[in-house]
Amino acid sequence: MIRSLSPRVEAVFWFLLTATGYYLLASLSLYATKGADNIAAVWPPSGYFLALLLLMPDRVRYAAFAAMALASVGANISGGVSPLTATAYTVANAVEATIALLLIRRFEGAEMSFMAPRAVGRFCVATLSASAASAVVATALTANGPDFFLSWMTTVALGMLIVTPPIVMLARIVGSNALHNVSTAMKIEAVGLLTMAAFVTGASFAQSEFPVTFLPCVAVIVASYRLGPFGAAAGMLIVAAIASLLTAQGQGPIAAMNYSQKVEVLFLQFYLVTMLFIALPLAALLVVQRRLAKRLEQSNRWLLQAEAAALVGHWRVDLKAWTIQWSDQTYRVHGLEPGVPVDVDYSVAQYLPEDRAKVQKVLTEAVRTGEPFVYQGRIKRADGGIRHVRSHGSIEKGRRGKAVAIFGTVQDVTETVENARILESARSAAERVANTDMLTGLPNRRHTLAILDQVLCEARQQGTPLAVAIFDIDHFKQINDSHGHATGDDVIRRVGQRAKASLREEDLVGRFGGEEFVCILRGRSALSAELVAERVRKAVQTDSESGDGPGATISIGLAIFADEETPQDLLQRADKALYMAKRGGRNRLQMAA
DSSP: OOSSSSSHHHHHHHHHHHHHHHHHHHHHHHHBOOOGGGGSSHHHHHHHHHHHHHHHGGHHHHHHHHHHHHHHHOOOOHTOOOOHHHHHHHHHHHHOOOOOOOHHHHHHHTTOOOSSSSHHHHHHHHHHHHHHHHHHHHHHHHHHHHHHHHHHHHHHHHHHHHHHHHHHHHHHHHTTGGGGGSOOHHHHHHHHHHHHHHHHHHHHOOOOSSTTTTTHHHHHHHHHHHHHHHHHHHHHHHHHHHHHHHHHHTTTTHHHTTOOHHHHHHHHHHHHHHHHHHHHHHHHHHHHHHHHHHHHHHHHHHHHHHHHHHTEEEEEEEETTTTEEEHHHHHHTTTTTOOOOOHHHHHHHTTTTHHHHHHHHHHHHHHHOOOEEEHHHHHHHTOEEEEEEEEEEEEEEEEEOOOOEEEEEEEEOOOHHHHHHHHHHHHHHHHHHHHHHTTSSSSSSSHHHHHHHHHHHHHHHHHOEEEEEEEEEEHHHHHHHHOOOOHHHHHHHHHHHHHHTSOOOOOOEEEEEEEEEHHHHHOHHHHHHHHHHHHHHHHHHHHHHTTSSSSOOOOEEEOOSSOOOSHHHHHHHHHHHHHHHHHHHHHHEEEEO
16 A cells, blocks of 8 residues: 555554554444443454455564554453453454455455455455454453353454455555546445435434334445445445444344343344345445446447448347347348338248248258258348348257247348359459460360360260361461461461351360361261261361452361370371371361271
8 A cells, every 4th residue: 555655664654553543443342332241242443454454565464463462452451351361352363363364365365356246255254264263262262151252253253344345445446546537426426325324324223113224224235236345345334333332322223122232232243244244245246247237238339340340140030939139230231220120021021032932941941950050042122122141040949959049140241242253254254265265266275175185084984976076277378478377367267167167066176276176076976977077178168169268178187086095195096187188188088097
């Protein structure tokens, strides 16, 4: 707490603070509320000293214990206790403080918190254990009996349970400057609630005609609800002080019970313990509940932001009530304002007819099997727009494993689908460009070889006939030299078009390079392939005889598939046949051997 002082001055500060506070509280308690065997009904000095031990640095604790010993002996002697007995009491109080401090440090470490139910429970265990040990020591040193033991233990335990929490919490609130963050209205409310607790307690214990001891409980619970653990601890301290003082003076419903003083003290202690064990855990639970509520609110806010950013909503169908719930983003995906009433049938009906049956089938199967599901379809939004959506989900099951609900997500994947379509179109276009000869528009060498390799495997596996023809333009160099390369290109183009027009849909003609072409004739026997190849040759010759451009003829080498291992083997046979056709005079067809 005090960090700007030197170690020696700091030790003196804590010594004086401990001695002064302990002596005043002990003297006041002994004077105001004496119970059986000259023991106070509540012993605040124990709680005060434990609070200081939790707040002070470790290095000044020896000075604090010395101050406590002097103050305790002095207060007890001043209260009429013999020096020997006063010393015994002091030793017992030192034992309780030591044990409580050690247990709290072991349970909670360096920082004792009263904001969590588990921490409050451990604090109660530590103080009750310490008070029991202290009672054993005091009883043994003073040679008293069980009544003294019980009275000592309850008195000391109440002192620590009631006094320690508000002192520790207030000191930490002040030390952390948390009060600067509290609004003036909240401060006024806190003062008002604690004043109300004091007034209600005073009114309840200043009279004995009406048994209204429950009213202070109500005041403490209200303070706990509004102010948290500090409100509970401070309210309990106020109730304990006023109730003990007035009861000791013979006022209030407890003093009017007409029992012995010992019974009245025990009943007052029971009353305070009951209220304490209600107020402190309740306040801690309220803190946990508020933290969880705040965390849940933040998580929901993040979920909504994430759904909006990812265009993902969620929905849930209650299979028993046959109702559906949509998140705000699900409404946006469907083009509706959040909160508009929707039902299950409406939700399914938004899918286009050709997708609706598929969605219903997937959901029905998921409910039957209990397995997760995923589907994609198109919905018609309220504004008439068509959107592609994808849903993932799972089945919620009841205690007997029966499906009770369907939970799923819905994501607008329209842009993804459109991007995929554009990408596929671009890929197809790029593939066409990569596989197409730019001059003739026919498959190029690479693509022709790939197709030939494919049909060769099919012919080998299925035993179907296959023929390959290679042809090139006769005297093409002379055409280029005489008419120019532009005319030569036009001749190549016309030859390719005439060849393609002469083939079936399942056949293929590709430009193999320069003025050379390859025809792949699927399912053709030798005779059929020969007829088709001859038709190609005549079509080119007829086109040349029409007088449109320089005349051109082709020579063709034809090879029938004979279990060749590679396309190159088959092409090599066709190429030899082409060579023989050229040697035989050109503009002719030659069948490979």
